[in-house]
Amino acid sequence: MASVLDAGPFFHGTVAALQAGDLLTAGYRSNYRPDIVMNHIYFTALVDGAGLAAELAAELVKGVAEPHVYEVEPTGPFENDPNVTDKKFPGNPTRSYRSVAPLRVVREIADWTRLTPEALQMWRERLSALSANPDARIIN
Template sequence: MGEVLDDGPFFHGTKADLQVGDLLVAGRRSNYRSEIVMNHIYFTALVDGAGLAAELAAGDADPRVYVVEPTGRFEDDPNVTDKKFPGNPTRSYRSTEPLRVVGEVADWPRLAPEALQAWRDRLAALLADERNEIIN
């Protein structure tokens, strides 16, 4: 499998209703730019990061955080690593190979409505700036 970037555990935030054993795969529309079909599936080793991703995900369903395991190679997520921050402080990764759902985190830190709105506003401002493209 090559260099081990992180031993995990790993998490994926979404509004999808998933079951243990389900596979998360690349090829879905971006939560942040719906016109982009993503070549990777994204995950993090920080439950708070997965929670934020779940809160910001498209759709009206409840946000959920799942424990996942990569089924193959993965790399640092260039959208939040050296391109914008030195190293990988968010412990964010991506893979072209599926992630297997191995559990769900029942109790993860939720954002207050004001904090969530601040994140949505910040994200909207970032996406409005054409220089902030998604590295796919």
């Protein structure tokens, strides 16, 4: 029997307007490196971590869509997100995961912390530096 990585609940941030029961799947552009189409669907057990992803997704389509955070449930096995686990942080303090199986939307979460304009600018600068660094790759 496989061990459970995290009992959740789990969250996903996006600009997609979804309903309970909808499925989120892999195959979309990264919020962090939009030139990369992701082979996995990413999620976290931290609601504000999903909020960050939603804000960054909204930055990619500025003025076109609003950020949303959803409670989700994995429909298949999942693993620690190798882009942060033991790479940028020891262990998995961000409680970030990924799966090739879809995530089912449980409900939309309204109570999550929005980024300040200053924090959003800081993330823009970080992502710009990341995009310019050929050694900073996403494990896809």
